[in-house]
Amino acid sequence: MNGVSVTVTGYVGSDPSLMTAKSGITWTQFRVGSTRRWRDNEGKWVDGPTMWFTVKCWEGKAKNIAESLRKGVPVVVTGRLCEEPYVITRSVEGGEPITELRNSLSIENAIVGVDLARGVAHYTRSERDLAEPSGVPNWLLGKRDAENDTPQFAAVSGPGLEQFEESDEMEPEEMYAMA
Numbered sequence: 001m002n003g004v005s006v007t008v009t010g011y012v013g014s015d016p017s018l019m020t021a022k023s024g025i026t027w028t029q030f031r032v033g034s035t036r037r038w039r040d041n042e043g044k045w046v047d048g049p050t051m052w053f054t055v056k057c058w059e060g061k062a063k064n065i066a067e068s069l070r071k072g073v074p075v076v077v078t079g080r081l082c083e084e085p086y087v088i089t090r091s092v093e094g095g096e097p098i099t100e101l102r103n104s105l106s107i108e109n110a111i112v113g114v115d116l117a118r119g120v121a122h123y124t125r126s127e128r129d130l131a132e133p134s135g136v137p138n139w140l141l142g143k144r145d146a147e148n149d150t151p152q153f154a155a156v157s158g159p160g161l162e163q164f165e166e167s168d169e170m171e172p173e174e175m176y177a178m179a
Contacts, residue, residue: 010034018066028062074118079110
């Protein structure tokens with residue numbers, strides 16, 4: 001991901017709305033507010049200013065977000081930080097209207113998750129994910145070899161894997177420990 005990548009924890013400030021662009025691509029956006037909190041010298045909690053971000057996602061993520069999140073849900077959002085300029089015009093009593101150029105912050109192509117430090121979530125796989133993905137080892141899908149009840153492994157190749165030969169046997173737990 002090019003650009004500035006950020007991670008923000010906060011609360012959903014508006015219900016996500018699912019939209020369809022003229023090109024047919026579905027997308028969603030919603031607002032997230034994040035307020036820094038700390039304890040002062042007397043041990044009392046102090047709230048800093050709230051920073052607001054518009055979060056934007058497309059296609060499958062957009063549909064999942066629109067179905068999963070509502071205003072007030074605590075979230076963790078990671079994505080590309082963008083600045084979006086906009087113009088406002090405000091009136092001043094007895095004077096000419098004032099036009100100002102302002103900027104808002106948005107997080108695009110975001111990965112969004114419920115903040116489990118603040119509550120419990122129940123995962124439901126989306127329909128489009130129910131088909132078995134290709135290239136995933138059987139043991140990762142929970143399938144086992146019927147003859148000897150051992151996990152089935154898929155062939156893996158790539159840079160850095162030269163150290164493993166076909167005869168090397170490794171349990172899945174050992175593979176994760178190396179990552």
